[in-house]
């Protein structure tokens with residue numbers, strides 16, 4: 042008899058996006074003439090940069106001829122892409138990495154979800170709250186999160202670090218040891234960041250407590266302000282305590298192409314029960330070599346093209362487009378008196394609902410009064426209650442029209 046992994050059964054259904062769809066459908070049936078603007082989805086809308094398209098065409102052509110055909114590539118990714126990553130994303134910030142410390146993948150979701158493979162099931166876990174759901178759910182699946190406490194919506198073996206307007210979205214450093222901490226900056230869903238000084242506190246905490254930081258920098262390319270670190274390795278000592286995840290999804294519109302990378306420094310170790318220190322790079326390399334057969338050659342050529350002079354200019358123009366949307370939305374919302382966070386170094390606006398309205402109630406009001414769809418903050422964790430997330434990934438005219446409607450309503 043095959044037995045199931047019963048940890049999966051602890052996962053509550055992911056009702057957030059289906060609940061949203063249900064409410065939107067109900068609205069459409071009762072208001073067939075109203076058109077809806079969707080500012081809820083976290084997907085990009087602008088097309089690929091021409092430099093990437095050209096590189097993919099060229100790579101397809103290579104695949105079409107016996108002399109230039111490529112089969113399996115290295116599981117860790119091709120050196121041409123790894124070298125472009127190191128040279129462009131790290132060296133200019135004074136960070137030096139060996140090729141073997143960078144693992145090309147099919148996006149950050151896979152690796153943030155799979156990294157737990159190389160960590161014991163009984164490590165304690167810490168997350169900022171609200172949070173990208175993958176971090177928690179992937180720990181639930183292997184039993185590491187414990188059991189769900191229905192009353193609080195929290196998992197028993199997870200420490201939640203609330204990020205709300207009360208603490209300016211800066212999570213407090215825990216007053217106890219936690220084995221593994223997930224940090225995501227710039228943050229999804231709040232759109233907020235940590236300064237270098239704030240992130241340094243986390244690195245210092247990790248070094249003092251032998252904590253592993255899993256640092257998700259998927260929105261690094263959206264950073265506009267100078268005091269915001271692009272990589273955790275800008276902080277001294279971070280190579281000893283942190284793994285960094287990056288993605289081309291939001292940077293270059295690769296949500297449908299699928300490519301990113303993970304940095305596991307050579308000096309990063311974790312302990313066995315006997316107290317021996319094991320390099321995590323070695324384990325991750327073994328894990329990837331066994332369970333992953335690499336990202337497609339065509340995709341890696343597309344990613345390489347992001348780092349060409351034309352590619353850089355083109356993706357920068359797209360990022361600017363989204364960030365102009367974010368500015369228009371932020372100004373529009375603030376002019377109504379709403380409190381808005383994020384939107385400066387990230388394409389997300391985290392809007393406080395007025396007068397203590399619940400996330401879902403405000404979601405409904407926004408839908409019925411302004412015909413605009415957001416994402417209720419409670420869907421990202423208990424501390425998201427009382428907020429709604431709007432994304433700046435839409436079309437410009439939709440962002441402008443949405444603000445006009447919200448101004449008229451509020």
Ligand SMILES: *Cc1c(COP(=O)(O)O)cnc(C)c1O
Nearest residue numbers: 148149150173229259288290301
């Ligand atoms: C979008 C996103 C990612 C990227 O996921 P991919 O698998 O690379 O598309 C990673 N982390 C966060 C927090 C995100 O919002």
